[in-house]
Amino acid sequence: MSNREISIENLEKEYPGDVLAVDGVSLHVDAGQIYGFLGPNGAGKSTTVKILTTLSIPTGGIATVGGYDVVEEAGEVRRIAGVALQDVGLDPLMKPLELLTLQGRLFGARRQDARARAEELLHLVRLEDAIDRQVGTYSGGMKRRLDLAMALVHEPEILFLDEPTSGLDPASRRDVWREVRRLNEQLGMTIFLTTQYLEEADELADMISIIDRGKIVKSGSPAALKASLGKESLNLAFGEREKAEQARILLRPLAERTQLDRVTVRVYMDEVARNIPNIIEQLHGADLDPVSLTLTQPTLDDVFLQVTGTTLDSERTEVELLESAALQ
Numbered sequence: 001m002s003n004r005e006i007s008i009e010n011l012e013k014e015y016p017g018d019v020l021a022v023d024g025v026s027l028h029v030d031a032g033q034i035y036g037f038l039g040p041n042g043a044g045k046s047t048t049v050k051i052l053t054t055l056s057i058p059t060g061g062i063a064t065v066g067g068y069d070v071v072e073e074a075g076e077v078r079r080i081a082g083v084a085l086q087d088v089g090l091d092p093l094m095k096p097l098e099l100l101t102l103q104g105r106l107f108g109a110r111r112q113d114a115r116a117r118a119e120e121l122l123h124l125v126r127l128e129d130a131i132d133r134q135v136g137t138y139s140g141g142m143k144r145r146l147d148l149a150m151a152l153v154h155e156p157e158i159l160f161l162d163e164p165t166s167g168l169d170p171a172s173r174r175d176v177w178r179e180v181r182r183l184n185e186q187l188g189m190t191i192f193l194t195t196q197y198l199e200e201a202d203e204l205a206d207m208i209s210i211i212d213r214g215k216i217v218k219s220g221s222p223a224a225l226k227a228s229l230g231k232e233s234l235n236l237a238f239g240e241r242e243k244a245e246q247a248r249i250l251l252r253p254l255a256e257r258t259q260l261d262r263v264t265v266r267v268y269m270d271e272v273a274r275n276i277p278n279i280i281e282q283l284h285g286a287d288l289d290p291v292s293l294t295l296t297q298p299t300l301d302d303v304f305l306q307v308t309g310t311t312l313d314s315e316r317t318e319v320e321l322l323e324s325a326a327l328q
Contacts, residue, residue: 002066002080002157004031004190006052012060013047021047023214024061029207034184034191036205036222038198038300040308044214045194049162052192053083066158082156084147084164092136096127096146099135100153107154114153121149125179141172148179158190159183166196173200180204198300208300212308222300229298229306234267234276236283236290247288251279259305266302 006029013022022044029035039045050056052065054074062069068076090099097118104114122128125145130138135146144164151159161180165173181204183189195201201208202222209219218225238244241263248258248265254275259266269275273295283289 002068004066004157004188005029006035006063006065006158006190006192008048008052008061008063010061011048011051011058011063013044013051013056014059020214022051022058025211025214025216026061027209027216027219029190029192031190032184032188033206034180034193034204036201036208037192037194037211038201038208038304039194039211043211043308045211046162048211049085049160049192049194052077053081053160054078079154080157082151082154082159083162084151084160085162090135090143090146090150093134095132095134096122096149097131099146100149103150103153117153121152124152124182125149139172140168141175144168144172144176145179148176148183152183156189158192161191161193163194163196165200173197177203198304202300210304210307218303218307225303226298226300229268229302232268232272233296233298233302234269234272234279235294235296236265236267236279237292238263238265238288239291243288246286247283247290250282250286250288254279254282259302261305266305 006027008025008027011022011025012020014020025044025048027035037045037048047056051058052063052070054070054077057071064070065077066080068080070077094102097115100118100121101111101114104117105111109117119128122131125148127142127145127149130142135143138146148161148164164180165176168176177200180191180193184191193201193204205222207219207221208225209216211217220228236244236247238247244260244263244265248260251265251267252258255267255269257268259268267279276293276295280290280293
């Protein structure tokens with residue numbers, strides 16, 4: 001019987017050319033948790049998910065899903081886990097009831113049971129009003145919700161979502177968030193979520209791990225991760241990166257810590273609001289007037305930038321390019 005937990009110890013995945021896409025990753029997901037897994041492009045997120053869902057074999061370490069070893073007991077893992085990957089693979093000519101019924105039949109359900117489960121799922125993801133439409137006419141958000149339903153056909157105890165809202169507009173993204181929360185709260189489902197949206201992780205996840213260059217660099221609850229920074233930040237936006245770099249150098253002696261994010265300088269210090277006039281005076285004297293400034297509490301974006309030195313929408317890394325080449 002599944003324990004609805006996910007456990008990873010010293011997990012490794014090496015590709016030709018001595019490329020370690022996953023390098024000694026260890027983490028534990030409790031039953032019923034929503035666990036956010038974040039990292040820059042090419043950091044090893046999707047590779048880790050592929051290993052946990054038995055789509056890739058690790059080259060080292062141990063991983064169990066629901067108490068089952070992902071290599072030795074792959075069939076049991078597939079039985080108790082549902083997977084919704086980045087690319088939604090739905091036949092645009094079929095209708096949702098047909099797709100879900102077919103999926104149920106593929107999992108061994110009798111026709112009558114498969115249809116009943118399909119109707120139940122369409123109600124769960126609020127698509128019963130679109131039951132007679134071909135999937136190709138659905139909006140992006142509706143397709144994502146149908147993809148979730150496809151992953152739930154066999155009543156999984158653990159659900160893997162790999163960037164489930166990538167490319168969706170804000171309204172559709174929040175529709176998917178509501179469905180994820182409902183699955184977790186109503187069914188007690190353990191959910192392992194990778195995302196490129198820090199707001200999404202902050203909104204949904206009970207716990208978060210950040211992976212960078214194949215290694216876990218930070219873990220904790222969203223609140224604890226943000227509190228670890230401890231300081232308010234003054235965000236100063238400039239018209240060009242060169243000016244932002246000059247401003248950061250100028251302000252370093254005044255601040256406890258500074259960060260550069262493209263054309264924005266983040267300044268961390270005690271009582272930062274009281275120091276704004278002095279900061280502006282220093283910048284004005286150096287002909288480095290900012291385009292705008294905002295005062296904010298620490299966010300997951302601040303945490304992410306601190307531990308990885310980059311943002312989630314940065315360019316693909318060499319590791320990702322090599323990983324992609326190895327899989328082709």
